[in-house]
Amino acid sequence: MTTPFPYLLLPHLWSSRNRAQRRERGDLTRAVVFGAIALGVCGAIFGGSYWLTRELIEYAEFGDYLLRLGLSWLFLSFLAFLAFSSVVTSLSTFFLADDLRVLMAAPVSPRRLFHARFARTMGQASWMVVVFLTPVLIGIGAARCASPLYYVTAVLTLVPFSTIPVAFGTAATLVLVNVLPARRARDIMMLAGLAFAAAIVLVLRFIRPEQLLRVESLPDVTDFFATLQSPVTPLLPSFWAGESLFAGLQGGLDWMHAGALWTTALAATLVVAAASERWHFAGYSRSQEAPKSRFKQFRLLDRLVHLAPMSTVRRQLLLKDLKIFLRDISQILQLLPLLALVLLYLYNFRVLDLDRIPYMTEFVTNVYAFVNLGMAGFVMATVAVRFVFPAVSAEGGAFWLIRTSPISMRDFLWSKFWTGLCPVLLLTEMLTIAANELLGIDPFLKVVTAGAIVFMSFALVGLATGLGARYPRFGADPNQAAGSYGGVAFMILAVLFVIVTIVLIGWPTSIYLVRRFRGQPIRTFDEVRIIVFFGAAMILSVVTWLVSMRSGVRALQKMSD
Amino acid sequence: MSMRPMIVVDTVVKRYGSFTAVDGVSLDVRPGEIHGFLGPNGAGKTTTLRMIAGLLKPTSGRIEVNGHDLVKDAEAAKASLGFIPDRPFIYEKLTAGEFLRFHGGLYGIDGDGIQSRVQEMLDLFELRRWENELVESFSHGMKQRLVMSAAFLHRPPAVAVDEPMVGLDPRGARLIKDVFRRMAGHGVGILMSTHTLEVAQELCHRISIINRGQIIAQGTVDDVRKMAGGEDEHLTPVFLKLTGGSGLQEIDEVV
Numbered sequence: 001m002t003t004p005f006p007y008l009l010l011p012h013l014w015s016s017r018n019r020a021q022r023r024e025r026g027d028l029t030r031a032v033v034f035g036a037i038a039l040g041v042c043g044a045i046f047g048g049s050y051w052l053t054r055e056l057i058e059y060a061e062f063g064d065y066l067l068r069l070g071l072s073w074l075f076l077s078f079l080a081f082l083a084f085s086s087v088v089t090s091l092s093t094f095f096l097a098d099d100l101r102v103l104m105a106a107p108v109s110p111r112r113l114f115h116a117r118f119a120r121t122m123g124q125a126s127w128m129v130v131v132f133l134t135p136v137l138i139g140i141g142a143a144r145c146a147s148p149l150y151y152v153t154a155v156l157t158l159v160p161f162s163t164i165p166v167a168f169g170t171a172a173t174l175v176l177v178n179v180l181p182a183r184r185a186r187d188i189m190m191l192a193g194l195a196f197a198a199a200i201v202l203v204l205r206f207i208r209p210e211q212l213l214r215v216e217s218l219p220d221v222t223d224f225f226a227t228l229q230s231p232v233t234p235l236l237p238s239f240w241a242g243e244s245l246f247a248g249l250q251g252g253l254d255w256m257h258a259g260a261l262w263t264t265a266l267a268a269t270l271v272v273a274a275a276s277e278r279w280h281f282a283g284y285s286r287s288q289e290a291p292k293s294r295f296k297q298f299r300l301l302d303r304l305v306h307l308a309p310m311s312t313v314r315r316q317l318l319l320k321d322l323k324i325f326l327r328d329i330s331q332i333l334q335l336l337p338l339l340a341l342v343l344l345y346l347y348n349f350r351v352l353d354l355d356r357i358p359y360m361t362e363f364v365t366n367v368y369a370f371v372n373l374g375m376a377g378f379v380m381a382t383v384a385v386r387f388v389f390p391a392v393s394a395e396g397g398a399f400w401l402i403r404t405s406p407i408s409m410r411d412f413l414w415s416k417f418w419t420g421l422c423p424v425l426l427l428t429e430m431l432t433i434a435a436n437e438l439l440g441i442d443p444f445l446k447v448v449t450a451g452a453i454v455f456m457s458f459a460l461v462g463l464a465t466g467l468g469a470r471y472p473r474f475g476a477d478p479n480q481a482a483g484s485y486g487g488v489a490f491m492i493l494a495v496l497f498v499i500v501t502i503v504l505i506g507w508p509t510s511i512y513l514v515r516r517f518r519g520q521p522i523r524t525f526d527e528v529r530i531i532v533f534f535g536a537a538m539i540l541s542v543v544t545w546l547v548s549m550r551s552g553v554r555a556l557q558k559m560s561d
Numbered sequence: 562m563s564m565r566p567m568i569v570v571d572t573v574v575k576r577y578g579s580f581t582a583v584d585g586v587s588l589d590v591r592p593g594e595i596h597g598f599l600g601p602n603g604a605g606k607t608t609t610l611r612m613i614a615g616l617l618k619p620t621s622g623r624i625e626v627n628g629h630d631l632v633k634d635a636e637a638a639k640a641s642l643g644f645i646p647d648r649p650f651i652y653e654k655l656t657a658g659e660f661l662r663f664h665g666g667l668y669g670i671d672g673d674g675i676q677s678r679v680q681e682m683l684d685l686f687e688l689r690r691w692e693n694e695l696v697e698s699f700s701h702g703m704k705q706r707l708v709m710s711a712a713f714l715h716r717p718p719a720v721a722v723d724e725p726m727v728g729l730d731p732r733g734a735r736l737i738k739d740v741f742r743r744m745a746g747h748g749v750g751i752l753m754s755t756h757t758l759e760v761a762q763e764l765c766h767r768i769s770i771i772n773r774g775q776i777i778a779q780g781t782v783d784d785v786r787k788m789a790g791g792e793d794e795h796l797t798p799v800f801l802k803l804t805g806g807s808g809l810q811e812i813d814e815v816v
Contacts, residue, residue, distance in 0.1 A: 107636040288616065
């Protein structure tokens, strides 16, 4: 009973080891694909960071100033991310995780439990930041030919820098779980997600990054960076981390800021440890209480679905799926980061300063219509892998109900398809139309891209539904299903599909547009080429849609064999 | 053998907002006693057991395990208890052996002693050949037996068990009954919630019946039978009388 706290982390290590030893189908493919993507991203980040730092060296002292501000701003972004991420993670690790039922019933002291869960929260909340920051910091170090001291400083900076927001996030969760009515824990996640999404949009709105595009005069750039500074900034750990690291880069040590980081991290950990010892059990007990969860009846939804002309079976399947989705806040929550990205995406179009290149404005604008279409395609694939692909897996332990009912697998899967299609089509169509309006693109292209979205939606939702039925992961949560062999296969195929579709639509259209802008006559051959290529894109979509669905239905039917 | 109760539940109350799930429940489990905890669905059995296990905080009242107060001396109380929940959590990606060794470590059993004890428990619950298999490949009954192995691993003087027979085949059920009898023979006090009245009648020295959060009958099976009028030989009609009728009339009406 007095074994040190890392003992409590052993099951997770053993589980990972066992998982690695007993590979499942597709594990190798998944590892290769994800590994290659991760390496590519890390390489790109390193390259970008190295290039930017080299460029800044040209500006001597002003370059140093920009680098310090850049570091401070980078750490500030990560501070916000870590604070949000640790609230969400600590809610799970300290209050909702299943293994707490084993640990809380065992004679484990609250202090040991806190240390183990805090370490787990740290790992889960900060690994992404560390993975992202490592190539950035190595890139900066390599560009400035930094001494080994810089790299030591980087490690000694990152540890307390990650600890501070995790401690604050854990404390915030502890307070919220103890203050809010029981079983509202997930509402907290909702709240945090909304706040985070709103914060990203607002921060980017206020700092106006588009000003960076106007590099004609240096004062504009300094103004831009000046807006990043505020009287509060020097009081934040992000500033201390930036200063400490910059000192390391110059071969020195900034004891004051490094000291501030470490003392704050230690003090925050001690305070939250004491608070956890005092209030964790009360909060945990409250989070277990589920007398009556609040939920909506969705009577209007009932009435609307009953108005739709469909069979009773399909109606009931649709109603069940919609109600389960709408009552699960964690599902809706996952849409928030996507929503934030979409808002940023639209905002970027609004502030795009195309007047800087007047002679190309019209052509570039129309090229952006295809960038826009590609972006919508990737949003579509992301939404589909997260919400449509797991649709069959989501039946989980209740799938016996479908299999023992007088419902054909065809009806069942097509019901899943239509349920997935409507929101995906609506979201991406609205996104594309809004972006094209903001850009003011050619009316011909508006019609083409709007039509393309309809075909792409059918194809990608069909592909996700079909592959989801071929590779179901009953019992897994939707995240796990999306990351499974079938999920990865879907993403690869979806990306290929989007690229091929854009080439099929974009190539003949761009030739047509160039001719028109140059005032050249449009030949019959150009028109025929457009018709042929558009036709090929349509056929590709329809074939992808129908073949995927048929394959999915067959896979479900084979389950009974 | 000392007759100090192994488990004491003293006027324990648990409220969820305005709803009282457990309303002043008191009971005790003596060394060597199997105490049946009966009641209809939603009566408050699981809530009471989860409070005894230290998973839920009572609104008021006192719980002691092996003389240790669950609030003042939580670690010592938990070290004296083996808890078998109705819906147990087991790390799916661990093997049975790894799970038991980890569980032993939580209760301070390590070094040379743990491996032989793990083997003993795997033998006792007929899981030896599954020692190196992942838990995810186990059937429900095997998982149930594994959880019981874990609960008895640290030789607890008191055991709280929630619905132990659910999902077990007749062989598994007989095994569990034998284990409970043998453990009780060695002085372990067992508090067992169950819906299987035949099991309660066969195994339990005393029973407590809880309905709507309150204990409505307590004593030996004979004592409880007398409370209900004394004519019935079996426990089922006694249970139905005490907890509010059989509902047979309603069934006829519906059918």
